[in-house]
Amino acid sequence: MHIPPRGLVYAIYYTTLAVIAVPVNVVAIVILSRGKCGLSRCISRYLVSMAATDLLVIITAVILNRIPAIYSPGSFLSITPVCSFSIAIIYAARDCSVWLTVTFTFDRYVAICWQKLKAKYCTHRTAGIVVSVVCTLGFVINVPWYFLYGPMYIIDNVPWYCKRRDILSSFLLWTIFDWTDRVLTPCLPFLLILLLNALTIRHILVASRARRRLRSCSAGETQSDPEMENRRKSIVLLFAISGCFILMWMPYVVNFLVVRFQVGYTINGYSDPRFILMESGNVFQMLSCCTNTFIYVVIQKQFRKELKLLMKFPLNISHSIAPSRK
Numbered sequence: 001m002h003i004p005p006r007g008l009v010y011a012i013y014y015t016t017l018a019v020i021a022v023p024v025n026v027v028a029i030v031i032l033s034r035g036k037c038g039l040s041r042c043i044s045r046y047l048v049s050m051a052a053t054d055l056l057v058i059i060t061a062v063i064l065n066r067i068p069a070i071y072s073p074g075s076f077l078s079i080t081p082v083c084s085f086s087i088a089i090i091y092a093a094r095d096c097s098v099w100l101t102v103t104f105t106f107d108r109y110v111a112i113c114w115q116k117l118k119a120k121y122c123t124h125r126t127a128g129i130v131v132s133v134v135c136t137l138g139f140v141i142n143v144p145w146y147f148l149y150g151p152m153y154i155i156d157n158v159p160w161y162c163k164r165r166d167i168l169s170s171f172l173l174w175t176i177f178d179w180t181d182r183v184l185t186p187c188l189p190f191l192l193i194l195l196l197n198a199l200t201i202r203h204i205l206v207a208s209r210a211r212r213r214l215r216s217c218s219a220g221e222t223q224s225d226p227e228m229e230n231r232r233k234s235i236v237l238l239f240a241i242s243g244c245f246i247l248m249w250m251p252y253v254v255n256f257l258v259v260r261f262q263v264g265y266t267i268n269g270y271s272d273p274r275f276i277l278m279e280s281g282n283v284f285q286m287l288s289c290c291t292n293t294f295i296y297v298v299i300q301k302q303f304r305k306e307l308k309l310l311m312k313f314p315l316n317i318s319h320s321i322a323p324s325r326k
Contacts, residue, residue, distance in 0.1 A: 007070075007270070013283065014066045018058060021290035025055040028293040031306045038302040041124035043234075046104040047292070049131045053097040054289035061090045062286060080151040080159035087162060088145040095185045096138035097289065101245050102189045103130050108238040109196045113203040141184075144177060182256055186249045193242045204235065233299075240295045248288035252281030 028051040031037065032044050039047070065086055068077045076082065107130075111122045120126075151159030255277045267275045296303040 010066070011070045014062050014070065014286075017286060017290070018062050018067060021058040021062070021286075022055065024290050024293040025051045025058065027307065027310065028296065029055070031303060031310060032296075034306065036302065036306055037296075037300055039300075040122075042107065042122050042127045043104075043237075045124060045127040045131065046100065046107060047296075049135075050097065050100045050104065050292060053093055053100055053135070054292065056093040057090070057097055057286065057289045060086060060093050065090060074160070078161055080149070080162055083162040084146045084149045087149060088142050091145050091181070092139040092142040094285075095142060096135045098185050098189050098245075098249075099134045099138065100131065101241065102192050103134060105193050105196045105238065105242050108234060109200050112200055112235065148174070186253060187256065190246065190249060190253055193246060197239065197242055200235070200238070237295070237299055240299055241292060244291050244295060245288060248284045248291065249281075251277065251284050255281040 029048055032039075032048045032051065035041065035044055037044070064077060068075050077086065107122055107127065111118050114121075148164060149162040150165045152161035152163045154160070258274070258277065267278075269275070297307065
């Protein structure tokens with residue numbers, strides 16, 4: 001059944017999440033779009049796209065789904081066609097957000113481990129093509145969700161709320177679609193990010209040892225290495241984003257595995273351990289949509305500088321207007 005949980009804890013959490021996540025993602029989009037954070041245009045395009053899809057997840061899944069269900073159940077948003085459309089958009093936004101994280105991880109893997117391919121693949125144009133393809137596929141493959149839900153109640157010929165159609169359980173195509181959806185998001189991205197990071201770490205360790213040996217023989221070990229410093233900054237950003245993704249999606253993946261091994265289990269209320277695990281996965285999944293901006297603030301010195309300038313902008317405008325009024 002598609003009825004988000006209600007209660008004081010959920011009301012406070014989702015309201016706070018919306019209040020924080022919307023402005024931080026908007027700020028990230030504005031700052032990164034300016035291209036003054038010392039990042040390549042390729043990286044900036046991926047990060048802007050990730051922030052945009054994270055913002056879309058917050059708007060669709062939290063502001064238009066969870067919060068109305070808590071504060072105003074039975075509103076226009078609960079009518080079945082609107083509810084079904086909302087579910088399809090939520091799944092599409094989620095898939096785009098997840099797979100853009102994967103493509104960003106792959107882009108950095110190529111940039112670090114495949115220097116010959118880097119010049120052709122790690123470009124602003126290629127990033128634009130990849131982002132467009134990922135987002136298009138993300139929306140297209142989630143269109144079936146709109147048709148897979150039916151009404152829970154029909155009152156005065158108006159269908160209300162959403163639940164998966166009972167007839168689906170007897171269709172092989174539904175089983176295939178359901179498993180494909182779960183594997184594509186988040187199981188396969190989860191494994192791909194782990195694999196790409198492991199390969200990147202392995203390459204870094206081998207290359208760093210070889211480079212230290214060469215530099216110690218030619219110029220002494222105490223001399224700074226600008227190339228390694230730039231690579232280190234890129235690596236820290238990559239590992240922070242992908243590592244945070246893995247941590248935030250871990251409960252969701254665990255819940256997926258538990259559900260597959262406990263076939264026929266019925267959840268009994270909000271205090272049921274299975275419900276708590278399931279909702280924990282949803283909570284952390286949505287929380288992951290606002291963590292990247294905080295990562296940029298902690299890691300990127302230039303991002304912090306641009307953030308300070310952005311925060312001072314309203315004050316500068318007010319100061320410039322005040323003398324003219326006098």
